[in-house]
Amino acid sequence: MTSVDDRPAAPPAGAPRRRVNPVLALLRNSWRQLTSMRTALILLFLLAIAAIPGSVLPQRGVNPEKVNQYFVDHPDLAPRLDQIGMFEVFGSVWFSAIYLLLFTSLVGCILPRARDHVRALRMRPPAAPKRLERLPQHAVLEAPAAADPEAIAAVLRRRRWRVTVRGNEVSAEKGYLKETGNLLFHVSLVAVLLGVALGSWYGWHGNRILVSGADNAFCNTRQQYAEASLGPRVDSADLPSFCLTLEKFEADYLPSGQASRYWATVKVDEPDGSERTAGFSVNSPLRLGSANVYLLGNGYAPILRYTDKYGRTQTSTAPFLRTGDQNGTEEGVALFPDANVDPKTGKRNPDQQVAFDGLYLPTAPDTAPFVSSQFPEERNPAVVLAAYRGNLGLDAGIPGSVYQLDKRQLGNGKLKQIGDKKLSLGETWKLDDGSTLEFVGTQPYITIAVRHAPGQTMMLVACVTLLLGLMGSLFGRRRRVWFRVTPPDGGSPTSGSSLVEAGGLPRTEHPGFAPEFAQLVAAVSDGERDDRRAREGDE
Known part of the structure; x- marks a missing residue:
């Protein structure tokens, strides 16, 4: 042990202070x-505000077609928004900066609080103050049934108070659930952020339209997705290997046209070469290893058979997309870029390409106008098409949608409309050059989303724990009580009639503390042992 003489001498009164490194x-x-x-x-509030553009504006990772359409509709505003990452909000630098700062702030805030909370749990309740009458709750008991400190401590322990006996004093404390819930809330919030980061790094998803039939089978490769997004830690080779073939799609509708049930039946080809049949619906995804297949939508792909002026026949089974009305009206385009190839030369004339653009009506009305379907189920299927001939613009190498006609070719005169007609099932349309178009039938299709979200389970558990912690933080109340046993005439606490003084102090605002303190005093006064009344003081 260091003696008094060995202690370092204090600096002189006039000595300069050591400069702190700025x-x-x-x-x-x-x-x-x-x-x-x-x-x-503040960072949590900023993160919520920063997520608003990601919900309002279309995002490239979710719907690139709508982003392209936004550029068309707002040619002046869209480039400026794109420069600050408004179409890739959740992958932008500024969103990631807020995210990382919030994560760091929470971790730096939680660790010292957790250390202090563990330290407080290991500490004994503090000793009683000298003057209990100055506390918000105070009572004096004369000759109670539980008149010695150990008996009083037993009554408090049955009510789940942390109790310490110091001579003739009893100290008790309760309400650690508030700080525990507070820490659980913040730890769960960190776990939610970790789950989001895990899903962003190692997650992937892709969307695809799957038409019925073996010729339209889909295999889980990035090239076969209409839109795909892989996390920075995911490579194309990491995607699980499987193939899907849509065998049947069933839909039931109410008389109002609202769907009551969707069910898709697919054939699954496993990596080991085995096959199995599986079904899934909107709220019941198909689980294939680490990937889940979700049913997003459905529709029909009209089968159109075109015979050009040279007698060569081609068939198109192109999906028509829903326009958004409840009765299943769809719009799309059937392209025949290899039409009218001269049999003598074998060369294709790009100015003789053919396309048909228009609507598909599952239940067409009996009389004009034929602009919308009357019911989403196929009761009177028909197509309303406009025929175009000319250069479709497919050879220019400019990306475009396969579900819409390139209107720029119409504007520059390279593509011209040559007629329009409504075709019922099995009907044939003869064009001006002798070529024909036949509406053969339809094939159902479904829109699927294949996703892998590794942080989903962590986020679910974290959200449940977050709610539990929040309830504990809101409803938990920290409070302390003390009992002091005064022996008669300075004798021992067990001899004669003793006087017991009690005091209570709520650490936070607690309107119900006064009745609880009165129950404790009554329990000590009559020495009750009823466990039912003891449970009334639980958290």
Whole structure:
């Protein structure tokens, strides 16, 4: 042990103070500000505001077609929004910065609070103050049934109070659930952020239209998706290997046209070469290893058989997309870029390409106008098409949608409309050059989303724990009570009639503390042992 003489001497009164490194001071103050609860709340609020553009504006990772359409509709505003990452909000630098700062702030805020909370749990309740009458709750018991400190401690323990006996004093404390719930809430919030990060790094998803029939089978490769997004830690070779073939799609509708049931039956080809039949619906995804297949939508692909002027026949089974009305009206295009190939030369004339653009009506009305379906189920199927001949613009190498006609070719005169007609099932349309178009039938299709979200389970558990912690933080109340046994005439606590003084102090606002304190005093006064009344004081 160091003696008094061995202690370092205090600096002289006039000695200069050691200068603090300004860089270290700046870093220390910055860290304190970042890990404060106020900063965490501000960052959480900023993260919520930053997510609003991702919900309002179309995102490239979710719907690139709508992003392209936004550029067409807003040619001046869209490039400016694109420069600041408004079409890729959740992958932008500024969103990631807020995300990482919030994560760091929460971790820096939780760790010292968790350390202090564990330390408080291991500490004994504090000793009784000298003057209990100054506490918000105070009572004096004369000759109670539980007149010695150990008996009083037994009554409190049955009510789940943490109790410490110090001589003739009993200290008890309760309500640690509030701080425990508070810590659980913040730890769960960190777990939610980790789950989001895990899903962003190692997750992937892709969307695809799957038409019925063996010729339209889909295999899980990135090239076969209409739109796909892989996390930065995911490579194309990491995608699970399987193939899907739509065998049947069933839909039931109410008389109002609202769907009551969707069910898709697919054949699954496993990596080991085995085959099985599986079904899934909107709220019941198909689980294939680490991937889930979700049913997003459905429709029909009209089968159109075109015979050009040279007698060569081609068939198109192109999906028509829903327009958004409840009765299943669809619009799309059937392209025949290889039409009218001269049999003598074998060369294709790009100015003789043919396309048909228009609507598909599952239940067409009996009389004009034929602009919308009357019911989503196929009761009177028909197509309303406009025929075009000319250069479709497919050879220019410019990306475009396979579900819409390139209107730019119409504007520059390279593509011209040559007629329009409504075709019922099995009907044939003869065009001006002798070529024909026949409406053969339809094939159902479904829109599927294949997703792998590795952080989904973590986020679910974290959200449940977050709610539990929030309830504990809101409804838990920290409070303390003390009992002091005063022996008669300074004798021992067990001899004669003793006087018991009680005091109570709520650590936070607690309107129900006064009745609870009165119950404790009554229990000590009559020495009750009823477990039912003891449970009334539980958290």
